[in-house]
Amino acid sequence: MRADNSIVVESLVREFKKGPRAVDGIDLRVEPGEIYGFLGPNGAGKSTTVLMLTTLLPPTSGSARVAGFDVVREGPKVRSTIGAALQEAALDALLTGRDHLRLQTMLQGLPKPERQSRTEELLERVGLTEAADRKVGGYSGGMKRRLDLALALVHRPRILFLDEPTTGLDVQSRSALWEEVQRLAADRGVTVFLTTQYLEEADVLADRVGIIDRGRIVAEGTPEALKAEIGRPSVEAVPQDPEELGRTREVLARFGEPVAGSTKGASVRLAGGDAELAEVVRALDTEGIDIQELQLHAPTLDDVFLAKTGRSLEGEAVAPEPAPA
Structure with missing residues (x-):
C-alpha cells in the first residue's frame, strides 16, 4: 500500500480570543510530491495555518488530514511523518552544527549505527560540512536556516513544512535553499508546503500556489494558470x-x-x-x-493578488498575526 503524502484541509478555522479569525474556513489539497506555495502578506494567516497542520495549534473548527492522519485526533502519527522548519529556528548558540544533528538523530530514535552516517550525509547535503564543528552562535543567517532544514530532514519525512524559510537571507543562500527543496521533491517525492511573501520564490519553486488574504484563500492554481487569468500585459x-x-x-x-x-x-x-x-x-x-x-x-503573481484583493502583495504593511491564545 502506497504511503499517503497528501494534505487535505476542509473548512479550517482558527479564531483567537479577543482577536480576528486568523484562518477563516479554508479548503485546500496538496498532492503527494507536490511543492505547494502558500502566498500572502504578514498577518494573512499563513503561519497560523502551518501551526495547525503541524499539530502545534488546535483548529477552532474544520478538519485537516496530513499524511492521511487527522491533526487533532492523531497528532503523534502526523508528527512522525512530517518535518518542519518554522520561522524561528530552535538552535543552541553554544552547540556546533554537528552536535545539533547528532542530538536530533537520537531524539528521532535513529539506530545508533546510522546516526553518524546520517549526520554526515545531511551536513554535506546542506553545505555545512566545513562549518560542522563551529558553534552555531557564529553561523550566518543563511547557515542557520540550512541547519534548521537539515534537522527537519533527519528522520526522512514524507511531508516537509517550510514557513518563510528564506526571509532575510542573501541571494546566494536563498538560491541554495531553493535547490535543496527542488531536489527533495524531485528525487524523493517529498511533499513540500511552503509559505512565503516572495513572489519570485513561489514562481520558481511551486507546482501550485494558494493566495491567502485576511484568512481566506482568494486564488489557487499553477503560477502559469493564475497569471493567464489576468491575461493582459x-x-x-x-x-x-x-x-x-x-x-x-x-x-x-x-x-x-x-x-x-x-x-x-x-x-x-x-x-x-x-x-x-x-x-x-x-x-x-x-x-x-x-x-x-x-x-x-507581462502579468505577475502580484497582478493576480491585486486583481483578487484590490491591493498589492509585495510591500504590503499589515498587522502581524496574533500570538496563539
Whole structure:
C-alpha cells in the first residue's frame, strides 16, 4: 500500500480570543510530491495555518488530514511523518552544527549505527560540512536556516513544512535553499508546503500556489494558470518632461484601465493585449509627447493578488498575526 503524502484541509478555522479569525474556513489539497506555495502578506494567516497542520495549534473548527492522519485526533502519527522548519529556528548558540544533528538523530530514535552516517550525509547535503564543528552562535543567517532544514530532514519525512524559510537571507543562500527543496521533491517525492511573501520564490519553486488574504484563500492554481487569468500585459510610459505626466496618463487611458506603477510614469492594463503596443507608441507620438522609457510588463503573481484583493502583495504593511491564545 502506497504511503499517503497528501494534505487535505476542509473548512479550517482558527479564531483567537479577543482577536480576528486568523484562518477563516479554508479548503485546500496538496498532492503527494507536490511543492505547494502558500502566498500572502504578514498577518494573512499563513503561519497560523502551518501551526495547525503541524499539530502545534488546535483548529477552532474544520478538519485537516496530513499524511492521511487527522491533526487533532492523531497528532503523534502526523508528527512522525512530517518535518518542519518554522520561522524561528530552535538552535543552541553554544552547540556546533554537528552536535545539533547528532542530538536530533537520537531524539528521532535513529539506530545508533546510522546516526553518524546520517549526520554526515545531511551536513554535506546542506553545505555545512566545513562549518560542522563551529558553534552555531557564529553561523550566518543563511547557515542557520540550512541547519534548521537539515534537522527537519533527519528522520526522512514524507511531508516537509517550510514557513518563510528564506526571509532575510542573501541571494546566494536563498538560491541554495531553493535547490535543496527542488531536489527533495524531485528525487524523493517529498511533499513540500511552503509559505512565503516572495513572489519570485513561489514562481520558481511551486507546482501550485494558494493566495491567502485576511484568512481566506482568494486564488489557487499553477503560477502559469493564475497569471493567464489576468491575461493582459500592462504598459508603462515615463515622459521625458515630468510636466507631461498628466497628458501621458490621458493617452494611455484610451487603451485600458490604470494600474499601479512608477510614480514617474503612467501605467495601464492593455485591453487588447501586447498587440496594442504599437498603437500606444503612435498615439503618444501624435500628441507630441517625448517618452524617456516605455516598458511592457507581462502579468505577475502580484497582478493576480491585486486583481483578487484590490491591493498589492509585495510591500504590503499589515498587522502581524496574533500570538496563539
